[in-house]
Amino acid sequence: MIECAGLQKIYQMGNVGVRALDGVSLTIGRGEFVGIMGASGSGKSTLLHMLGLLDVPTSGEITLDGIDVNTLNDYEKTMFRLYKLGYVFQDYALVPELTVAENVFLPAMLRSDRTDEEYTTATFDILDRIGLSDRRWHLPKELSGGEQQRVAIARAIVNRPDILFADEPCANLDTENSRRVLDLFEEINREMHQTIVMVSHEDWHKKYFDRIIRLRDGKIVEDNHALS
């Protein structure tokens, strides 16, 4: 499902090159719930952005679903993200002028294989599932942080992506809301066999992951199946 080899990312800060990723190689199988953990600055978000086609590596190869994504042009990458990938960001990243339902079905609107009726039904089903169907016509600002993040998750899975990437989705939430969000991820992973790659620095999140990849200074220092 996800393969990368010799992944390097060097950020140029003036004359100095900062190595954010230093030869990362890994393989993630379908249906895995993977946690990428590490201290701040260890390169975990950078790795997620490389795998999620939000940034390009300085060197190395990434293969998603058998496709060498380095060969894709900008438009193809956009289409790849639309059809195959889903994202949940730290700060929810909802469009403030769109209602909950509109935020959720926005990515589905762009897909040529979905009719208006199909994506509307899918949106309402997902909102029902995450317990926010009664808030579907509310604006994001009328929701709590936890509710907003659940909407962001709904948006990420409305297109039934092959891989769901989550970049510290609980960073702005209290423990109770974090638990609800993580429970939702776990439920999606178990019931829909959704591949999830999630970045986190909270130790207590470990119990949700099938597998933990720990980074330090841009290198993998631990890769195990924490719960198995």
Next chain:
Amino acid sequence: MGKKELKVALFLAWRSLRRGSRSSAILTILIVGMCFTNMIFLPSLFAGIGQTIKTQIVDYEVGNVLVSPQAGEQYITDLDATLDLINSMPGVERATPHYSKGATLKYRQRILGSSIRAIRPTDEKSVSPIHTKMIAGSYLGESDTGEIIIGKIIAGDATVSQEDEFYSSLGGVRVGDSITVEFGNGYTKDYRVKGIYSTGWTSSDNSALITWSDMEIVEGESLDKAEYITIKTKPGYSEKFVKDMLMSYGVSPQVHTTDDLLSKAIGSVLQSFDIINMVSLIVSIIITTVVLFIVITIKTINSRKQIGILRAIGVQKEVIMHNYGFQVIILALFGIVLGIAIALLLALYLAYNPIVTPEWSAYMYLTPMDLVSNSLILLASAIVAGYVPAYQVSREEIQSSMRA
């Protein structure tokens, strides 16, 4: 870029405008509306002035087409035959001759130099609307003799002293009064004032008219000649067509349309109007473009992170660009509608309350084509102003947008 992508771009644009900052949207619409009004106001006012002048010149001076004597000649001779020929031409409603003679007008203690114009009242009525501008008495009849009609300026006002008059006058002549006219050839006659007219056109209101037969008495001969002939064209026929027809029949080599005469008489004035119009148009376009550019630039700068997120979730660059493009188009359209409404209200106001001067009265001469062409110009500048920042921001790397 397919239909679906355009639909999403329009969806995002409309939602952003409906649920975004209302005051910013209203302010932008107001500015665009004002710029549109500015673009349309001065040119249409100048066009109105030009139109008024043209109408008055046509109505009270030269008609639609003017036939003058051949070069070196003082009169058009063989008048009746010439008039018959002209009146039989396609496109000619009616032709009427004019013959003027310098004279001194006397009324009580007042003496005024003027030019007395002879007309054929029946024909004149078909060409000039002076008969509809009588403010006292009545118009000349075809067989009237010893009667004269005079313009409001010549008649004057008895309540205004001679020193305070802007134009010299006879100091308050009324219908029925008798004025003495001493013609340049020494012929003197008392005329009863049959009517007083007021056209609003200075040179017309400063004139006096007698019948053709009266002028024949003054000249002591049958007048088969005229100084010039004015022609009213039939609706649907252009002045140029009638002029070409007259020239092809050899009526006279000196045939002029109103436009020919206007370009000679006030060509430089109209050219100045054009320059002012152009400056006003360019300034309006620049203001609109800059305002919309700033509005969209601020919007895109404030939304950089959101743009990054949208791109991350699979929204194409073009959708984002069109989103802002549509926003600016919608704002511009509302602004244009507002501008059209303001312009029409101003035009309506000025139609009932024209700016009046001694020489002309100004109203807004506004055609649907003016509204359409200015709308398109403004829309085009709005599109440029909106798409440039939208294009720039949509090209930014996802990561740098998201970090904003």
